Amino acid sequence: MAVAHKQAPPDVSVIIVNYNVRDFLHQSLLSIQKALKGIRSEIFVVDNASDDGSAEMVRRRFPRVRLIANTTNLGFAKANNIALKQARGKFLLLINPDTIVQEDTIRVMVEFLQNHPEAGLAGCKILNPDGSFQLACRRGFPTPWVAFTRIIGLSKLFPKTKLFGKYNLTYLNTDETYPVDAVSGSFMMVRKETFEQIGGLDESYFMYGEDLDWCYRIRQAGWRILYVHSTQIIHYKGESTRRSSLDEIRTFYDAMHLFVEKNFQSSRLFKIVLRLSIGIVSFAAFITSVLRPLKIAIFDFIAVTISLLIAEELWRGALFRYPAYAYSIVFTIPAIIVIGSLYVAGVYTQRRMSISRSIGAIILAYVFISALTAFFKNYAFSRMIVAISGVLSMVFIPGWRLVFRLVRKTSAYGRGTLFGKRTLIVGTDKDAIGLQQKLRTRIGEGYEIVGFVGTTHEQIGEMLNSVPVIGSIDNVGKIVKEQKISDVIFSPKALSYAQILSVISKSREQIVNFHLVPTTMEVIVGKASVDSLDDLPLVQIAYNIDKPSHLFTKRMFDIVLSGLLLITVYPIFRLSSAMTKKRKSGFLAGLPRVFKGTLSLVGTPVNESRVPKQIGDILFLGKPGLSGLVQLQQDCALSDEELTQYDLYYARNQSVLLDLEILIKTWLQYRTMRKNA
Numbered sequence: 001m002a003v004a005h006k007q008a009p010p011d012v013s014v015i016i017v018n019y020n021v022r023d024f025l026h027q028s029l030l031s032i033q034k035a036l037k038g039i040r041s042e043i044f045v046v047d048n049a050s051d052d053g054s055a056e057m058v059r060r061r062f063p064r065v066r067l068i069a070n071t072t073n074l075g076f077a078k079a080n081n082i083a084l085k086q087a088r089g090k091f092l093l094l095i096n097p098d099t100i101v102q103e104d105t106i107r108v109m110v111e112f113l114q115n116h117p118e119a120g121l122a123g124c125k126i127l128n129p130d131g132s133f134q135l136a137c138r139r140g141f142p143t144p145w146v147a148f149t150r151i152i153g154l155s156k157l158f159p160k161t162k163l164f165g166k167y168n169l170t171y172l173n174t175d176e177t178y179p180v181d182a183v184s185g186s187f188m189m190v191r192k193e194t195f196e197q198i199g200g201l202d203e204s205y206f207m208y209g210e211d212l213d214w215c216y217r218i219r220q221a222g223w224r225i226l227y228v229h230s231t232q233i234i235h236y237k238g239e240s241t242r243r244s245s246l247d248e249i250r251t252f253y254d255a256m257h258l259f260v261e262k263n264f265q266s267s268r269l270f271k272i273v274l275r276l277s278i279g280i281v282s283f284a285a286f287i288t289s290v291l292r293p294l295k296i297a298i299f300d301f302i303a304v305t306i307s308l309l310i311a312e313e314l315w316r317g318a319l320f321r322y323p324a325y326a327y328s329i330v331f332t333i334p335a336i337i338v339i340g341s342l343y344v345a346g347v348y349t350q351r352r353m354s355i356s357r358s359i360g361a362i363i364l365a366y367v368f369i370s371a372l373t374a375f376f377k378n379y380a381f382s383r384m385i386v387a388i389s390g391v392l393s394m395v396f397i398p399g400w401r402l403v404f405r406l407v408r409k410t411s412a413y414g415r416g417t418l419f420g421k422r423t424l425i426v427g428t429d430k431d432a433i434g435l436q437q438k439l440r441t442r443i444g445e446g447y448e449i450v451g452f453v454g455t456t457h458e459q460i461g462e463m464l465n466s467v468p469v470i471g472s473i474d475n476v477g478k479i480v481k482e483q484k485i486s487d488v489i490f491s492p493k494a495l496s497y498a499q500i501l502s503v504i505s506k507s508r509e510q511i512v513n514f515h516l517v518p519t520t521m522e523v524i525v526g527k528a529s530v531d532s533l534d535d536l537p538l539v540q541i542a543y544n545i546d547k548p549s550h551l552f553t554k555r556m557f558d559i560v561l562s563g564l565l566l567i568t569v570y571p572i573f574r575l576s577s578a579m580t581k582k583r584k585s586g587f588l589a590g591l592p593r594v595f596k597g598t599l600s601l602v603g604t605p606v607n608e609s610r611v612p613k614q615i616g617d618i619l620f621l622g623k624p625g626l627s628g629l630v631q632l633q634q635d636c637a638l639s640d641e642e643l644t645q646y647d648l649y650y651a652r653n654q655s656v657l658l659d660l661e662i663l664i665k666t667w668l669q670y671r672t673m674r675k676n677a
Contacts, residue, residue, distance in 0.1 A: 010040040012106060017046045017079040018097040022054040024236060025097035027518050029062055031497050032095070035106040042066060044083035045097075054566040076185065077201035077210040085199045092195055096186040098236040100516065102498040108149065108231040109189045120194035121215065123183025125232040129514055131504040132236055137167040138180045138227040139189070141216060142167060142259060180227045181219065185211030186235045194223055203261075210261050216259075232501055253664030286366040293348040297339050300397050304335040307392035311385045315532025326378070334369050338393065341365035355657050356553055358398045366390035402657060421446045422514075423487040424480070426453045426473065426503070427494025433465050435491050436518060441645040442638065450483050455494065466636050476503055480510045489515045545622045545651040554622075557656050558601050561663075587666070590626045600625045601661040604647050621651045627666040 014032055017502045018025050025045070029293045032043065043188070054071045064102055068082055080094055091110055095101070103122060126137035145633065149155045150167045159170035169180060188211060193510045199672055201210045215225050308330060344360035347354060372387050423439070425432050432452060439447045451470035452461065459469045473477040473495065488507075490500050504514050544550045565588070573588040590606075593599040599606070603625025624633075629646040630638075638646075650658070 007092065008040065008423060008486075009088040010042045011089060012036065012039055012041045012091050012093055012110060013087035014043045014093045014095060015039065015046065015080055015083040015087060015104075016044065016046060016095055016097050017076055017083075018050060018054050019048040019073060019378045020050045020052045020054065022052045022057050023518075025054055026057060026061065027064065027516055028095070028097050028101075029058075030097050030518060031102075032106075033062075033099045034103050034497065035101045037103075039106060041111070042089060043085070044068060044087065046070065046079040046083050048075070048079050050178050075203070075205070077205050081200035081203065084195060087192075090192050092190050092192060094185065094190070095190045095233075096235060099186060099496060100234040100501070102231055102233065102501055103496055104498060105231045105660035109228060112226075112228050112230075113189065113191060116224075116226065118224045119191075119226050120221070121183070121188055122192040122220045122226045122228050123187050124228050124230075126184060126187060126235045127232055127501065127505060129504075129508055131236060133174050133513070134184070134237065135170065136237075137184045138169050138172070139182045139184075139237075140166040140169060141181045141212065146357055172447055176228050177229050178227060179224050179289070181225065183225060183227060183660050184235075185214075186237070187233055188214075190218075194218060197221055204258060204262075212259055213262070232505070234501060234504070257317045261410050261466050266627070277478075285602060293352065295354055296348060297342075300339055300342060301335045303340050303396035303400065304389070305331050307389045307396055308334065308385075310392055311388035314388055315385050334365075334389070337364040338362060338397075341368070341398075353404060355398045355400045355401060356549060356655060358401060359394055359553060359656075360549065362390065362394050362397060366393070396657075402660070410455075421448060421487045422450050422483065422485050423447045423489060424450060424453050424470075424476070424483075424485050425489050425491055426476070427491030427492065428452050428459055428462075428464060428469055429491070431492035431493055435489065436465055437642070439489075439640070440633075441642050441649075445641070447487065447489075450478075450485060453479065453488075473499065473503055476505050477510060480507060480512050486511055487513045487515060489517060492517050532623055543651045544654040550654055553656055554600065554654065554659065556599070557659060558597075561601060562591050565570065566591050566595060574676075587626045587670075594626065599623060601627065602650075602662045603628050605630050621647050622654065627662055629662060632662065632665055632669065 014036070016025065016028065029043070029045075036043075043062075043065045044067075045058050045062075045065050047058070048070050049072050050104065055067060058065055058067045066083075066086075068079075070079065070082075074082075084092060091113060093106065093109075094183055108124060109229060112651075114124055115482040116122075123137055126134040128134050142150070146166045149164045152163040155167055155170070157167075158164040162171045165171040172178065198214075198221050202213045218225060224486060240668060341361040342348060342358065342363050345357045347357050347361060353358050365388065366389070369390075370383060373383065373386065425436055425437075425439075435448050436452075439449060449467055451468045452459075452464055453471050453476060454469050455473055457472050457474070460471060462469045470483070476488065488503075495503070500514075500516070545554075570588060570591050594601055603622045604623040605628065607627075630651050631642055635648070
């Protein structure tokens with residue numbers, strides 16, 4: 001009779017608790033699988049009732065992963081314990097789904113624990129997405145003194161002193177290995193025998209604190225806990241919390257209170273101080289949420305007041321001043337009416353930086369103000385002053401919002417500006433070129449591809465799909481500085497995870513965002529965000545270009561700006577044409593047609609003949625324009641599909657702000673061409 005051989009237990013059991021971070025989880029599993037090559041292992045994913053398709057993604061793409069799908073969110077501790085009870089590995093790795101590990105990380109940690117039998121648990125170096133060191137990866141226990149210094153801020157004021165820097169051990173060198181009180185729950189490797197001796201995580205903690213508590217119990221049982229600097233991971237901290245309804249601050253302090261109450265029962269005074277701090281922090285968060293729209297309203301109040309002062313000066317000058325009795329009313333009531341109109345329009349609640357809503361609300365407010373002067377004769381000084389003030393308010397109030405949005409490079413709609421992200425793609429293979437093609441039509445994310453970065457110097461100077469290779473991974477930092485790069489995207493398969501983390505850690509002094517693209521080419525995993533790379537839908541329910549309000553504001557914008565240019569610049573252009581006896585074409589030549597209404601300043605190309613008939617029949621894509629998104633890509637060899645994507649994007653997102661951005665980029669592009677000519 002044949003004897004059945006019992007399968008050897010795995011060396012490592014990896015346990016991931018996931019909640020609504022599908023794309024981060026996908027990237028993490030890819031890196032973990034690479035790190036487990038040659039190691040007997042098993043992987044558990046415990047999904048806490050995610051509603052973003054996480055469980056379905058694991059079933060479809062990682063069939064060998066043992067998925068435990070909970071029907072409710074059980075919290076971090078309880079979910080980990082479910083898998084810990086089933087895990088058979090000699091070493092148990094608890095790791096967050098929003099992490100990326102190097103190829104050597106798991107092997108280095110296993111070898112370390114094998115060589116240090118006194119260590120019951122160990123953690124590695126953890127980096128933030130920008131390459132900076134994540135302080136939470138090695139910590140001291142929150143004794144009453146340590147917690148007190150953290151709560152009142154002494155640990156931040158004096159991080160390098162041992163007296164005040166004990167919570168995050170900021171006085172210790174990050175590039176050395178040493179014993180610590182605790183490590184981060186985002187990466188903890190524990191021995192199986194240690195787990196069997198002390199048990200699992202305390203399920204009294206829902207999130208935060210359970211890792212500290214576990215480390216405390218392990219220390220109390222006589223084991224050592226060590227921080228290992230010789231390998232590193234990236235942790236996109238807080239992703240699951242952002243996707244939940246948890247009050248993160250209160251949850252953190254409640255967890256700290258539970259830890260102190262459980263392990264330092266004699267400290268009554270500290271419990272009072274801790275509860276007081278929770279109340280103060282929560283109250284501060286509430287006040288901040290109330291004051292945020294109030295700050296915006298103050299800016300608008302000042303803008304209306306300034307517009308009234310200028311209107312007074314322009315219309316009557318030194319010969320006219322408001323009567324003394326009127327100043328308190330003139331400089332309060334109109335501003336309050338405007339602010340009330342902006343509030344009703346949702347500018348202070350939903351669309352704080354909306355340009356079009358601001359303009360519409362101001363028009364309604366000033367119509368109402370004009371009507372009021374008919375009933376209050378003592379304040380009917382001049383309807384012209386009201387009109388001038390209204391025009392100026394329509395410049396100042398949307399104007400400061402426009403400046404703010406351009407400086408911040410984002411908008412209230414989630415659309416990046418056209419000036420948003422000067423981007424490098426690391427990689428030169430077909431995946432990198434495919435990524436560049438996808439990003440070129442993702443206008444809403446604001447990626448401006450400056451160039452490719454190769455793995456060797458030999459490729460520098462080559463052109464890939466009309467974009468140059470401008471450097472290698474050895475000089476990424478120099479390129480970022482010289483080219484003023486804001487974003488670096490690592491193409492799939494371009495580099496190993498160890499190389500990626502090395503580039504990121506070496507560039508931590510640069511103000512730059514790093515992004516990873518999984519091999520599926522579906523998303524870009526970046527700092528606290530995931531951008532989709534799926535194709536834009538062809539037809540959507542509503543497009544801005546076809547809305548009456550947008551049609552009106554766009555036409556007014558065309559009339560005002562083209563009229564100004566016709567008065568100031570166009571005569572010089574015509575004189576130059578007459579002197580050279582050459583009929584010139586281009587942007588300035590088309591201004592009369594814009595003023596008449598046959599063309600727009602911004603729109604589809606004038607000689608538009610490639611939009612598929614079925615799209616033209618369904619959608620109004622706007623008038624042809626002297627400039628536009630397609631016209632800005634004149635140096636790129638775009639396919640018909642890509643050109644159509646640009647037209648559809650513009651039709652869907654058209655606004656005065658977008659038109660202004662396109663015009664500014666057109667002018668900058670023209671200046672660059674003249675400079676290089």
